[in-house]
Amino acid sequence: MRALRLENNALVLDQSYPLPKERANHTRVQILHAALNRRDDWILQGKYPNIQPSILGSDGCGVVRSKDSADTDQEVILCPSLHWGENSAFQSPSYTILGMPSDGTFADHCLIPNSLIYPKPKHLSSAQAAALPLAGLTAWRALMTRGQLQKGERVLITGIGGGVSLFAFQLALAAEAEVWVTSSSDLKIDQAIQQGARGGVNYTKEKWNRKLPSFNVIIDGAGGDGFGSLIRNLDMGGRLVFYGGTQGFWPKILPQHLFFKQSSILGSTMGSPQEFSLLCQFITKHKIIPIVDSVFPIDKYQAAFGRLNDPNKMGKVILSFC
């Protein structure tokens, strides 16, 4: 089979990689589409600890072929959270994400625990469904489990255009929240407003946060100095959920403002299979369609990784194995 492997910190497209061997309580899924995540790029850049040779890829939509000709093949998506463990509040010590160290979805076939295989939402194409798992799950946990977003609340999604922030945006709209966005791109803000955002500001402009109202929930993946501005825009009882820190250190923060407001600053990463199931139900109920930026055939993987870092990207970058 074809497999996009990590070897000596570089990507190799192997045309004749051996099929994964059968294993108890696991199923071999034929991958139709897979999505790229920043994680894949960071692994390539050597930013992850204990990088091991493996097939990359955390997101996949594929087909489970029936063994009996009377059964029909089943289209499925894969939950990327391996060994989450028993406690819903946090992942176990043996937790890993599909695709390094275990072989991932950037291959014609992927072997995966049966408990992590879910039916593809029927309203989605295979490419759209492949866009869902990692970013959708991260957004679900951040917004719903940690942020406890309620109908009618006002929510700010920072850095609109990234995978997680776009899902948080779509989930929040479907949950009937009042949604605001930030971006460094006026175009992306305009697009978000056309899609239902109440408003947005360009965070490259001075005192940008003063143009925003106060929020019940803020979802941030950037951190950095901007984080100090965000906390000023928390309403009483507000929840600021952070799932990333691409801009690095938070600035110094004075606790008085925050405890008076009963603020909650909540770290969140990935999510459990149970949360993945809730996400799939919600996506299906509200007919949410993940935003696909572009689809590249697997042999054009270098162009796909190039697109991942293109500032004009809006939505997920997909690899096709069809």
Next chain:
Amino acid sequence: MRALRLENNALVLDQSYPLPKERANHTRVQILHAALNRRDDWILQGKYPNIQPSILGSDGCGVVRSKDSADTDQEVILCPSLHWGENSAFQSPSYTILGMPSDGTFADHCLIPNSLIYPKPKHLSSAQAAALPLAGLTAWRALMTRGQLQKGERVLITGIGGGVSLFAFQLALAAEAEVWVTSSSDLKIDQAIQQGARGGVNYTKEKWNRKLPSFNVIIDGAGGDGFGSLIRNLDMGGRLVFYGGTQGFWPKILPQHLFFKQSSILGSTMGSPQEFSLLCQFITKHKIIPIVDSVFPIDKYQAAFGRLNDPNKMGKVILSFC
């Protein structure tokens, strides 16, 4: 009546202040004992916004005299949270604390809304009961409502010896948590260990936090640079609740450590009357006795305020009107 009034940012003990007038849905409570809080001292230092002439005092235990000679007098304690509002998650805009701007408990009589009057826990003396309200309520909300402390969890209480931290310590022990403490005083750490703490460290020593294990819950009222050390000692899914910031700004913080651990950093201040009721039930059920440092007759109020800032103080400083 006697009343310890704030006038031109100074305390005046008035010997013939008029009795508070009767008012619908309010009751006049004869104060037996009242407790000092840092808040009172900060008001004197001009650190509060909109300081107004008033009788100070947020904590009180007293007697409601029966109007009918057939009834017996009732010993009561007062919930210091006025106008909390409908939302349990945060206080309403009209929220105030008893004692500035409304007249407080440093007087022979105090007029208080009927809904904020609770029976004195029977196992407590009047002076012990007066020590409970503000610090106990703050500790309850921080530890139980915000921190969600569970039996068997490991909790760190910083700055043991202060009013809130001592209540958090007692509540956590009664909740069957494993309790650790920090202090600048080895003596206070030893006392805490004698009273049931598993261990403690002196935070004036270098790399003090490395001598501590990781915690499910941390309760902090100091902030400052030490806060950066505390978050390193959060366990997976840990909750760091902060109710103060006497040491000022938190240092710069890297978000990556925190979101991976699914950490929660939770601001907390005061508490609702509903939480006060839960606190009183818990104190009664577990026969918890608030720690009283010293009792001063009301005319020795200057000595009492001096004791409030004495680093050797351990527990609440009480004024007696008996």
